[in-house]
Amino acid sequence: MAEEQGLDIRIRKGTPADAEICGTICYEAFKTISVAHGFLPDFPTPQVAIAVLNRSLAHPKFYSVVAEIDGRIVGSNFLDERNTIGGVGPITVDRAAQNRAIGRRLMDAVHERAASRNFVGVRLLQAGFHTRSLSLYAKLGYDVREHLACMQGNALNVSIEGYVVRPAAETDIEACDRLCWRVHGHDRDGELRDAVAKGSATVVEHDKRITGYATVVGFFGHAVGETNEDVKALIGAAKEFVGPGFLLPTRNGELFRWCLTNGLRVTQPMTLMSRGLYNEPAGSFLPSILY
Secondary structure, three states, X not given: OEEEOOEEEEEEEOOHHHHHHHHHHHHHHHHHHHHHOOOOOOOOOHHHHHHHHHHHHHOOOEEEEEEEEOOEEEEEEEEEOOOOOEEEOOOEEOHHHOOOOHHHHHHHHHHHHHHHOOOOEEEEEEEOOOHHHHHHHHHOOOEEEEEEEEEEOOOOOOOOOOOEEEEOOHHHHHHHHHHHHHHHXXXXXXXXXXXXXXXXXXXXXXXXXXXXXXXXXXXXXXXXXXXXXXXXXXXXXXXXXXXXXXXXXXXOHHHHHHHHHOOOEEEEEEEEEEEEOOOOOOOEXXXXXXX
């Protein structure tokens, strides 16, 4: 606990019972900053934000922390512990409780957790128009790794000759993990297993072997491919781009132009940042909002 300006500020572990208030704060916080910069909010309604945070609060592989002032919840933060690299966020603070270093303390809490669990690195995604959070994360030791464009539009229904996309099965996980290791230097096995169990994951086969996969082509999913053709095939086969859209590294000019040429549009800029281990990707990829 800590005392600040006569207020009792406490950071504690989150529980599913916190979902409604944390989700409402999350919705309002993201909506406020997005609308102020002329962008649509990441969550279309408070109910969507509540549902997203409820899943994280209830998931055994997500660590959550909640900030309280005098017993009232004023913010939350999360650490995705499913993989070798930890994914930080979403972090949100009630507008009425800002400018009290609560965001900094919520970040410190998940960093302490990551250190105690021996994560070799953590990553997060930051709204590219939010200079205040960019500055905070940089001060906390994060480096900018990729400038991203959130892409949205109608399903493309485009196929790439020689590349076959199909639903992923549990028997594909080992091959997908090996592919992720080749591209990123680590796998995302826990996240992939969740997606396979949910039925959202897809793989792409080329020359009779798996050369790419996606947990889902959307905001909360990631994709990995040996080449841009693999990722194009995954994007082209997606029935929709779940949530605000999928995240594409803009320095991959060839893939970026292909998406634009096929009618997709940029909805907002984002930034991938990391602290600790980061390997320069050796292939084509789409990160998720979880990193």
